[in-house]
Amino acid sequence: MQFVSMVAGMSEDTFAEVIGSSPRKIRETLFARLNIKAKKQIGLRVHGKLEHRTKKLHERLKTAQSANEDKLCEELVRNWLFTKRPLLKATLDHLGVKNDNGLVDEDPVFFKELTAEKVADLVNVLKAAHPVEHIRLYLAFVGVPDAALDDGFRAAA
Secondary structure, three states: OHHHHHHHOOOHHHHHHHHHOOOHHHHHHHHHHOOOOOOOOOOOOHHHHHHHHHHHHHHHHHOOOOHHHHHHHHHHHHHHHHOOHHHHHHHHHHOOOOOEOOEOOOOOHHHHHOOHHHHHHHHHHHOOOOOHHHHHHHHHHOOOOHHHHHHHHHHHO
């Protein structure tokens, strides 16, 4: 349940951004699958309805238990990261990895070998231009070991 816990740890704002970066059809399918209906209100507060439904969805996914829900969370985060290409590019450039605007051809196994010191150095460089929460989500998504993440972020704080 790696990706469910990743989503569960997100702030409300970041989760709203993740959902907002998903295509509408996928969002509506997700809301329907988890039986999250829009509040019935008089007026045209479309954003208010989406905000309410997004909060409900976040609460439901925090307690998700199935492999399908974990896979769904993985896809949500993957789609969101695709909108964060400047973060991906800056990370890969700092690590000296050849990339095409944040995308690489090979499987990024080199992330699994990052030490806490390299993570701390990377965070110190990236946090000037990117939210620390986004940096942590990206590094967790690509498989940086938990111990290196925790120690690296603690050292960079």
